[in-house]
Amino acid sequence: MGIRTIEQIELKGKRVFIRVDFNVPQDEKHHITDDTRILLSLPTIRFVSENGGKAILASHLGRPKGKKDPKFSLAPVAERLSQLLERKVVFATDCIGEDVQKQIGGMEEGGVLLLENLRFYSEEEKNEESFSKALASLCDVYVNDAFGTAHRAHASTEGMTRFVKIVAAGFLMMKEVESLERALINPQNPYVAILGGAKVSDKIGVIQNLLNKVTTLLIGGGMAYTFLKAEGFQIGKSLVEEDQVEFSLNLIEKAKGKVKFLLPSDHIAAEQMDIQAKRGIVKNDQIPSSWVCLDIGPETVKIFSEEIQSAKTIVWNGPMGVFEMEPFSQGTFGIAKAIANSSAFSIVGGGDSVAAVNKAGVAEKINHISTGGGASLEFLEGKKLPGIEALRRE
Ligand code: AMP
Numbered sequence: 001m002g003i004r005t006i007e008q009i010e011l012k013g014k015r016v017f018i019r020v021d022f023n024v025p026q027d028e029k030h031h032i033t034d035d036t037r038i039l040l041s042l043p044t045i046r047f048v049s050e051n052g053g054k055a056i057l058a059s060h061l062g063r064p065k066g067k068k069d070p071k072f073s074l075a076p077v078a079e080r081l082s083q084l085l086e087r088k089v090v091f092a093t094d095c096i097g098e099d100v101q102k103q104i105g106g107m108e109e110g111g112v113l114l115l116e117n118l119r120f121y122s123e124e125e126k127n128e129e130s131f132s133k134a135l136a137s138l139c140d141v142y143v144n145d146a147f148g149t150a151h152r153a154h155a156s157t158e159g160m161t162r163f164v165k166i167v168a169a170g171f172l173m174m175k176e177v178e179s180l181e182r183a184l185i186n187p188q189n190p191y192v193a194i195l196g197g198a199k200v201s202d203k204i205g206v207i208q209n210l211l212n213k214v215t216t217l218l219i220g221g222g223m224a225y226t227f228l229k230a231e232g233f234q235i236g237k238s239l240v241e242e243d244q245v246e247f248s249l250n251l252i253e254k255a256k257g258k259v260k261f262l263l264p265s266d267h268i269a270a271e272q273m274d275i276q277a278k279r280g281i282v283k284n285d286q287i288p289s290s291w292v293c294l295d296i297g298p299e300t301v302k303i304f305s306e307e308i309q310s311a312k313t314i315v316w317n318g319p320m321g322v323f324e325m326e327p328f329s330q331g332t333f334g335i336a337k338a339i340a341n342s343s344a345f346s347i348v349g350g351g352d353s354v355a356a357v358n359k360a361g362v363a364e365k366i367n368h369i370s371t372g373g374g375a376s377l378e379f380l381e382g383k384k385l386p387g388i389e390a391l392r393r394e
Contacts, residue, residue, distance in 0.1 A: 002392040003177065004168040006044060006143055011053035013109055017139035018044060018170060019156050021146040021371070022059035022077045022114075030076050038081055040371060044145045044170035045085065045112060054107040056138055057081075058095060058115045058156055059146070066122025078114045089114055095121070096134040104138055124155045132159030145170025147177075148372035150387030151379075157387035167391050172371065177388060179368035180379045183347055188312035189215050192344070194304065194335060196221025197318025197352065200244040205381035206317065207251060216260040216311070218304050220296045220320035220331065224264050227252065233284050236269065238293040262304070266297030268321065268328055275325050295321025296331035305338035314339055314346040316353055317377065323356050333360045340365035349376035 020041045025033045032038075041057075048055045064072040078091035090107070092100045095115035107113060118124045123131030132155040136142070142164040144150070149157050150173070161167050169177065183191075191214045195203055200223045210217065219227055222239035229235050230249040255261035269291040270279035281297045282288070296304070308314060316339060320331035333356065339346050340362035348357050349370035357363050370376035378385060 002394065003174075003388070004391075004393070005174050006047055006168050006170055009141060009166055009168050011048055011051040011141065014053050014140040015056060015104060015107075015138065016048050016053040016141045016143055017056045017058060017135070017160075017164070018048065018143045019146045019149075020045075020057050020059050020170075021148045022057070022074060023061050023148070024077065026076065030071075030073075032076055032080050035080055035084070037371070038077065038084060040172055041145055041170075042084060044143065044172060045081075047171070048143070049085075049087075049110045049112055052109040053141070054104065054109065055112045056104060056115065057113065058118055058135070060119040060124065060149070060156075061117050062119075064117060064119050066119065066125075068120045072117050072119070074114055074117050081112075081114065085112065087112065092116060096131065096138070100138065118154075118156050125152070127153050127155050127159040129159065131155045133163050136160040136163035139164060140166065142167045143170050144387055144391055145172045146387070147173050147370070147375055149375070150372065150385045151375040151383075153386035158390045161390040167393060169391050173388075173391075175368065176370060176372065176376070179347055180370070180376060182345060183313060183315050183380070184213065184382070187213060188345065190307075190311045191313040192216040192218065192307050192311040192315075194218045194220065194308070194314070194316040194339075195318055196223065196320045196332075197350065198222040198239065200226045200241055200248060203318065203377075204247070205383070206377055209380060209382040210315070211251070211255060211259060214259055214315075216262070216307050217255065218262050218307060220264055220300070220304070220335070221318050223318070224296070225293060227263050228284060231263070234287060234289060235293065236287045236289050236291045238269075238287070260307070262307070264296040264300040265303065266299040267293040268295035268297055268331070269293045270327075273322065273325075275327050279327060294325070295323075295328040298330075301331055301334035301338075304335060308335070308338040308342050308344070311342060311344040314342065314344045315380065316346070316348045317350040317380070319352045319356055323352070323359075329356075332356045336360040336362055347376075349373065349380070
């Protein structure tokens with residue numbers, strides 16, 4: 001695919017710029033509340049360091065909007081990284097400039113340095129050439145291991161690669177690209193895509209692209225109600241995007257004879273979105289006009305699970321219901337378990353479905369859990385991601 005991995009390049013003695021994703025959640029005291037993203041980047045950092053490269057790490061954190069704001073400093077990340085690596089991590093208080101150059105100049109082979117937040121400069125997101133050149137001047141080799149930002153053409157993900165001779169993908173990036181490509185290029189059939197979440201409008205591109213690839217399309221979550229309305233059902237107070245009803249109807253027509261297109265047949269409906277509210281299981285033609293459907297029902301879980309069981313390739317994006325509330329979580333967890341029990345090659349993407357897989361305790365049984373919600377959606381839409389294209393060289 002024209003992308004080199006870090007295993008294929010000479011690292012010894014080289015200044016290796018690694019674009020990582022250290023955009024970690026923190027509490028108000030700047031304590032890191034979830035270090036998954038740091039943990040996931042360790043194999044690449046260790047590999048560079050163990051092979052004698054000088055690892056220069058760069059990331060964004062939050063939205064400082066081009067201003068140096070201590071609230072968004074990466075200093076706490078340097079500390080946590082140092083604990084995890086069990087070695088010193090030098091923290092640079094800037095990400096470009098003479099002082100940084102000096103610090104890098106003083107690095108030993110195998111050393112690790114973390115640059116300050118890239119988004120302290122508005123030029124990062126604007127992908128400005130002068131900023132890209134300033135970043136490129138810090139290194140001999142460029143490595144991208146931040147799949148989550150690969151759908152953005154920023155200076156650190158795209159711009160600077162034009163000024164660095166040797167570019168490569170880190171282990172995390174490689175796994176994302178290989179797994180997602182497996183779902184798009186010659187996937188094994190039966191191929192089942194399960195799409196859920198709040199809105200049809202967010203998933204139009206994915207539905208359209210996957211319609212040409214999959215054998216079965218299962219729709220759940222809030223977006224299912226726009227489709228059910230298009231089919232003529234009375235959906236009560238369930239979530240609906242009126243402006244997508246016609247599109248949904250066209251899509252159902254397009255799917256006919258091409259793929260198996262399944263909508264939920266029953267639901268967990270409630271008087272309102274509240275765990276205390278009166279609720280019950282209803283079929284499509286029984287939805288009370290003043291009630292709201294908040295999860296797929298047990299019959300739907302069974303039907304969807306049967307499709308999942310016979311699949312060889314599975315892609316899942318978006319929860320089947322309001323899984324954050326226990327009474328409306330069984331549909332999403334049921335699907336998570338069905339995917340975990342299947343022998344298919346499975347990919348789960350999107351923050352909410354990833355959270356559901358973790359909450360259901362089945363994460364280890366999924367072949368690939370994508371770290372980038374937006375990036376994996378765009379990949380599945382068939383779009384070219386600037387951060388990945390920038391790594392392709394003859
Ligand atoms: P998305 O970000 O598009 O993947 O949507 C995820 C959100 O959709 C979650 O917060 C769910 O609570 C919500 N959701 C899923 N099913 C429903 C539903 N039937 N009604 C309302 N919201 C839903």
